[in-house]
Amino acid sequence: MELKEKLRKKIDLKTKPVGSLGKLEDVALKIGLIQNTLTPELKRPVHIVFAGGHGLADEGVSPYPKEVTAQMVLNFLNGGAAINVFCRQHNIGLKVVDAGVDYDFPENINLIHAKIGRGTKNILQEPAMTKEQCLTAMEKGREIVDAEFGSGSNVISFGEMGIGNTSSASLLLHKYTGLPVEECTGRGTGHNDDGLKKKIEILKKASEKHKVTEAIDILATYGGFEIAMMAGAYLQAWKNGMIIIVDGFIATSALLAASRIDSSVVDNCIFAHLSEEKAHKYMVGFLGGEPLVNLNMRLGEGTGAAVVYPLVKSAVLFLNEMASFEDAGVSNK
Secondary structure: OOHHHHHHHHHHOEOOOOOOOOHHHHHHHHHHHHHOOOOOOOOOOEEEEEEEOOHHHHHOOOOOOOHHHHHHHHHHHOOOOHHHHHHHHOOOEEEEEEEEOOOOOOOOOOOEEOOOOOOOOOOOOOOOOOHHHHHHHHHHHHHHHHHHHHOOOOEEEEEEEOOOHHHHHHHHHHHHHOOOHHHHOOOOOOOOHHHHHHHHHHHHHHHHHOOOOOHHHHHHHHOOHHHHHHHHHHHHHHHOOOEEEEOOHHHHHHHHHHHHHOHHHHHHEEEOEOOOOOOHHHHHHHOOOOOOEOOOOOOOOOHHHHHHHHHHHHHHHHHHHOOEHHHHOOOOO
16 A cells, blocks of 8 residues: 555544545645655754845835845844744744845854845846856755754745845746736735836846846846745755645745755645735746635735744644544544
């Protein structure tokens, strides 16, 4: 009997009607298959927030000034952001990475210093980064994940901070899937109708400016340092056999890029939630995923992944600890 069949039998013979735990049963099956065992474990969960600046922010694609990126990194380090609250609540380790913020952080703070540059270039004028910078960012993401894996973590999630990065995510979706820019672009951090219209016009110009088709070239041209680093992180987490909990729109855009480099990366992914950012549903659908919940969230930082972690934990616990009909002496006929 193959492992998948054994896992399905174990799930079905728990003291419950078949299928009655819904998506939790699917998660339990997936985690068992990833870990190649009937008794999976979640060890030392960790969440990594990658932060980076975006040159395109100078064009007004976000209602917030780009200085907010550095300010929010300091907020993370001081423990005051939503992601801090949720990670503390669920005992998830939190690491913050300077992937390329346009700010000089002190060396002696609890920050992973991995700055590739002081923000990306303005893609209305030139590619966001060079191919070399993109590959360097991806490699750094791999190294950061490897360090967590080496410290005993087998379940990981990623978040981001970067004013302007919903624009990068929209353009990556557009370039990787061929969907029209209008369909790929939402309100981000809260544009009104006029702001959204201006954002779409800017992204159309950026799309037409550069003619790239290769996966890495698209990521280098339209991505951010934090998105490229996250893409590398996804690929390494998959290589290490880790459970990957995927957050919302920007985090999924990095996974989309990673999947164009190696489609197998999605095999280890659990999609936490459906973002309120309208094009997230297209991303998730393109990747063949099914979000566990829809909480109308669109904060970023990886907050959706952190909030959903207890559901993933519940899936593993019922598989390991819930009695079977035979154990409990309960008739299932």
